[in-house]
Amino acid sequence: MKYEITIGGTMRHVDIEPAGDGRYRVSWEGESHDVDLLRPTPEAYQMLIDGESWEAGCVAVPDGYLVDVMGLSTEVGVVDPRRKALRLAAGTATGMLATQMPGRVVRLLVQVGDPVKKGQPIIVVEAMKMENEMKSPIDGTVGEILVGEGQAVEAGTKLVRVEA
């Protein structure tokens, strides 16, 4: 199976083939690894990569995974090229801002229809006595605001949809 995997700005075409008994062959340009996978607990991916022992936590997020290696989280985009082709044909790009942490919405900094820049603070969420400004994921226009000031939100709650 081939995937397009994106970390930071770098995209790689990664090929993964099962080798039986929880083992995989993972290859991309110039690199190829034998991986023996064990999931000792549901959240842990324990891998022997060419014999090297590594552990990662993988949480599914839209279009990829949040991968935790030694406590450091990296957003990894994973796209199946066949599906990507379908989706690109389908519609407009939108940026959905969701909260990673539970808390309470303190202030909305934008209204529907406002033009926003990528990285511009658009909403403030409070947790553990600290206010956190959440930023627009893309350049665009505020399409929808899904929460109100004072509202309690859980991790993963969608806050604001920005349309490109």
Added chain:
Amino acid sequence: MKYEITIGGTMRHVDIEPAGDGRYRVSWEGESHDVDLLRPTPEAYQMLIDGESWEAGCVAVPDGYLVDVMGLSTEVGVVDPRRKALRLAAGTATGMLATQMPGRVVRLLVQVGDPVKKGQPIIVVEAMKMENEMKSPIDGTVGEILVGEGQAVEAGTKLVRVEA
């Protein structure tokens, strides 16, 4: 709801009523307790019993639970009197011997048709380099032997059925 609860040789009629929000009222002759239950992890029953903090692990076994309190396991028979009435009407008592631990059958000490006494060793199972004699649960006759010598067995595997 009323249950007949048996520990060791002692049987109690225990009455349990929900009190909302994970709370229960548990009563029997002369004793009555308010219990606030939390299951912080699936295997742990964390209880505030009239404010006292206790934790138990409960594993379902036939006709009851194996309850672990501070690492000490107790077999607790729990019978719903209405169902008990149904069952008593139904049929003969048999004693099924199963292994609590995974291992390997080393020796069979009886044959089908042999009369056996409760507590008489009838089969030897090895695990962790140690041989363990498993005993007949009741007085009776060996009705069926479900494993062979040398066979690997998992926890819970039925070994020998003794008929009363």
Added chain:
Amino acid sequence: MKPPLHKVLVANRGEIAVRVIRGCHELGIRTVAIYSEADRSALHVRNAGEAYCVGPAPSSESYLRGDVVIEVAKKAGATAIHPGYGFLSENAAFAQMVMDAGLVWIGPPPSAIDAMGSKTGARQRMVAAGVPVVPGTTHPIETEAEAARIAADIGYPVMLKAAGGGGGKGIRKVDHPEDFAAAWRAARSEAARSFKDDAVYLEKFVSNPKHVEIQVLADAHGHTVHLFERDCSVQRRNQKVVEETPCPVLSDTTRLAMAKVAVQAAHAVGYVGAGTCEFLYSQESGDFYFLEMNTRLQVEHPITEMVTGIDLVRAQLRIAAGEPLWFTQEDVKQVGHAIECRVYAEDPANNFAPAPGKISGLREPGGPWVRVDSGVYAGYEVPIHYDPMVAKLVCWGANREEAISRSIRALREYRVRGIRTSIPFFEAILRDSDFQAGNYSTGFLSPERMKALTDAGHNDRIATIAAAIAKYEADTRPARVQSAGKAESPWKLAGRPKGPTWRVP
């Protein structure tokens, strides 16, 4: 243990409540926990002998309700209250209420809490007791001549500060006497422009300071000892993140002088119990200045326990029970080195944004000389209502290098799934060459260093492989989770090759 400490109510939550409960249980003392409605599932509730709810999630309606806490203590038959740190621990009125209710207060007398409670009042008392404080004036100075004279008295460099000020305006550092006149004019005019008030006062500038503190223990019979120092200079937003003992740059002379001052300060206010005197230590001049006294157990008390072998919670309990100190100053030895890392549920790379949430998986480090004081467990949801500190990792080593390398090993074993924590950030700090040289002050975590410390360590290769496999498994076998050895009988595995196996022909 004496009857007064038959049963102790711990008026706190999280790791410190767990710590105090452990200390009580080791002495055979029964324990009562309290919890807010948000804390039913907290670890201290699980570990205590009894637990009672004291109100809704906000601290002001639960943990800070002294009246409710005392009521619960009496109903539960507790004979004493231990406040932990924070919450009601430095509330003299509460301490008095506890004693008035006929309960033992496991802390210093209310009068000592009061005496150290106000910074200016404490400063005056300390000056009177001969304890060094940061030199300067606290009142505006009238003339340049008077100001220059005071500056010469306390020694350069000095700071000129706007009396009406804040936010960095109207502040001038003056390094040499010849620069004084110009700085005086500039500070006054900036103060006037910014605050419509040109009043300026003067304070000694402590350059490159370390935050060093001394642990003291005093009994109710007039004996006070110190348990040496802790270096708590690694701070973010004035909050300590890594502490160590001994302080890597303190001379024995200064260490003992500072300790003597701390004992003196405790004596001056009739202190009883465990307390800590905080000092600012100038690495350039070698001088130190009293800042304040914390009249309670500190978060970082474990590193002192590790190098002295003295259990501070046990000591608090025995002192509260009326025992005289069972050792002398000469018996207290500082052996080896200890480091504490405060594990926060937060993201250091994102301006320390809080990261509450469910801990889906947890594996704490273990083995030699690794101590974890934790307030959480696997499956626990870190609530949004309280301090984000979830645990403390404390490592001891025969020397500083051993303590550092052991801490790094333990941090790399530490697995917290489901929430972000400061664990990898600590590894970056402990590997920092300035930290390793002991060369750091309270300004250590500058924006530049923060960037360097949080940029490092990401492993894109491993992340790529893990994500590819996760996606493949999701695409092909969505629900499969192979739990260790669960899928098949271990006997069936025998004889089947698994993983690379080498055989010698």
Added chain:
Amino acid sequence: MKPPLHKVLVANRGEIAVRVIRGCHELGIRTVAIYSEADRSALHVRNAGEAYCVGPAPSSESYLRGDVVIEVAKKAGATAIHPGYGFLSENAAFAQMVMDAGLVWIGPPPSAIDAMGSKTGARQRMVAAGVPVVPGTTHPIETEAEAARIAADIGYPVMLKAAGGGGGKGIRKVDHPEDFAAAWRAARSEAARSFKDDAVYLEKFVSNPKHVEIQVLADAHGHTVHLFERDCSVQRRNQKVVEETPCPVLSDTTRLAMAKVAVQAAHAVGYVGAGTCEFLYSQESGDFYFLEMNTRLQVEHPITEMVTGIDLVRAQLRIAAGEPLWFTQEDVKQVGHAIECRVYAEDPANNFAPAPGKISGLREPGGPWVRVDSGVYAGYEVPIHYDPMVAKLVCWGANREEAISRSIRALREYRVRGIRTSIPFFEAILRDSDFQAGNYSTGFLSPERMKALTDAGHNDRIATIAAAIAKYEADTRPARVQSAGKAESPWKLAGRPKGPTWRVP
């Protein structure tokens, strides 16, 4: 660390492999784990830098395959091998093979392993070196007169034992010289009846003995030191279950005499590295006798680490790298008290029947001076193929009472769900009045005491309540598992009463 120890292969499994890996990582040494097909999910595989399968589940086809182990070490680029304990650790031929392969052997020279390998050979060498062994003859004695003379020489009480014997037949304890003649006749006639051989030999009777051992460390430059003793008398089926240091009944004079003998014994065989001399200590006479030397790290090494502050694995690595000892005998201090409980997956109440299986839940104790050296984790399935020891709990205290009370506290915090363990059994041992008095010998765990120790502690009231609730929940809401705070937003809980809440009017 020197190049020879760039990367170490740990030829073991379980907690000791984890322990050695930790020691290597703290010194910046890379690690290679090996595992059998039954051990892919083992903790040492997770913690190591690399891991390779060496064969099927049976040790004889994996962990004991010295040839495969060396082959893996070379392919993985390891430069040294640490054997842990058990398996290949006392195999002189394997040690030689490792060295012949150009790898560093982290252990004593093969000649020292050999010299201590056979009990009779070791006994002869020790006698030659002036080390005390249990006095007596190993050959049959011809006449009563000669036997009585030997008995008088070695001192009463003595044991007469049938040379061809076993099973307790032909054995007579003789307390006084006047009883000797009768005992001699009885023993010979019983021997003749039982074994058709009336040959009898004679050994000193060590009554009420303790098993006490001395830890030694020797470098390759001729320096040998001791790290004091361990009392390992709490045993079941000749296997240690609880160890402590210091030994509660040893006088300083005896302690130092025993330590001196151990150093002498190590010297006599040219010992290098960490080793242990085991002694039988008579509580009645105060005499002690050399039993054997274990030429490897012991299971119970952590208690020595806790009271001396010396990391024994680190010491092994530094010695193997050729470093001379970095401290002298005078530097080694015995501070406080340490106790180890070996946590076995077994049921002490059922004749210690093994209890392998899946650990469905695990919460290890923590906090001050509590060390867990574990080989397992939550979700791990304890395999049926190996030793049932899954972890070691090691607690330090400023004195013995503190170490005991801390151990009990830690045992009560320890939660292992899914399998039975010896954890509650240890609590019963540590609460036993004879244990608390230090008054125990190798016969401590007699059948009578076993019955008393395993009968206590069951709490039927709690079991009744838990079972009733479990049944009710199964009957009414079968699949409901309320995970902490998961069911509802924590915000929604605020303001809703939960649990008994007391309010002051």
